[in-house]
Amino acid sequence: MTERKAVYYGQVELIPGIVCDGYVLDDDTAVTRSRGTAELLGMDHMTLNRxxxxxxxxxxxxxxxxxxxxxxxxxxxxxKNSPHKGRKIVVYNSNIIETIIRTYVMASGHNALQKNQLHIGKRCSILVCALTRAALEASIKQACGLTPNIQQTAQKNYIDAVKLIKEFGFTCTAGDDIAIKKDITQFLNVPEGTLNSFLRKHKSDIQPIRLNSATIRSFGGKASRMNGYHLDDVTKIALGMDSVIGIELKKQVFGQIGSFAKPDTSAEV
Known part of the structure; x- marks a missing residue:
């Protein structure tokens, strides 16, 4: 069997903050490196390898x-521009990645996923929405003689959930897209204890922002210490909790493809 060579290299960022090493092989096949593929799909790397x-x-x-x-x-x-030049690496082609995404979306729509697979189904559903919109927009622009930026288009569609949460009436007390716990509990209509439990479970994914005393005083706060949460993380919380408004947000973002439970941080295929 002829050994395939990765002749072109670039960084692919379909989801803001998740960068994959992308390659084009000498037979014109588009692939991504295994580790980046795992992060894109929301899987553990070793799990994907299996x-x-x-x-x-x-x-x-x-x-x-x-x-x-x-x-x-x-x-x-x-x-020449790859940091892995001269090495042999494991890659997945675009057909395989699409197969995995499509399978999880279909299984999710039929409520067939196990608890430790739900977070993968959720990620794949977001990717389908973002990539479909990106492909449609890019095709139309290309037909009109424009040169669309596919990655930027996909990223824009992925983060539409942040825009949507504002349209649902969410406001940030601390300004500059920084919310406090009271903003979140009132918006989702959940007890603070429920929110705290969710934050503890997902402390590796949601990073609080330590507010300084001047910021706390600016909105009438009297506490000596207080955490804030960026709107991106508020969106994760809203989509991850099965509150009434959270479920409605998921319907808007993911479409009518089934219900999504809270994402599980364990990663198994």
Whole structure:
């Protein structure tokens, strides 16, 4: 078998903050490095590595085309601008990535995912929405003679949830898109204890911002210490909690593809 070579390299950022190493092989196949693929799909890297031998899991089998397998490819990097030049790396082509995304979305729509798979289904559903909108917008602009930036378009559609939460009436007390717990509990109509429990569970994903005394006093706060939360993290909280307004937000963002439970930080295929 001919050894494939990665001849072109670039960084792919479809979701803000998640950067994947992208390559084009000498046979014109578009691929991403395995670690970046795992982060894009919201999976643990080691879990994704096991996909080749364990695919499809029992829960996903009804939603996979018969005879379709998920295979990785070992390629040699020759792209001059790649930090991995001269090394052999494991990559996934775009067809395989699309297969994984589509399978999880279909399984999610049928409420067939296990608890430790729900967060992957949620991520894949967001990707489908963002990429579909990006493809439509790019196709129309290209037909009109323009040169669209696909990555920027995909990122814009991914973060539409932040815009949507504002349209639902959410306001930030601390200004500059920084909210306090009271803003969040009132918006979601949940007890502070419920919010605190969620924040403890997802402390690795949601980072509080320590507010200084001047900021606290600016909105009439009397506490000596207080945390704020950026609007991006507020959006994660709203989409992750099954409050009435959170469920409505999920319907708006993900469409009518099924209900999504709270994302689980454990990562299994």
């Amino acid at each position: 996909v080749e031998t364990t695919w499809p899991p029992k829960t996903l089998k009804p939603f996979v085309d018969k005879g379709l397998s998920v295979e990785t490819t070992l390629v040699k990097v020759v792209a």
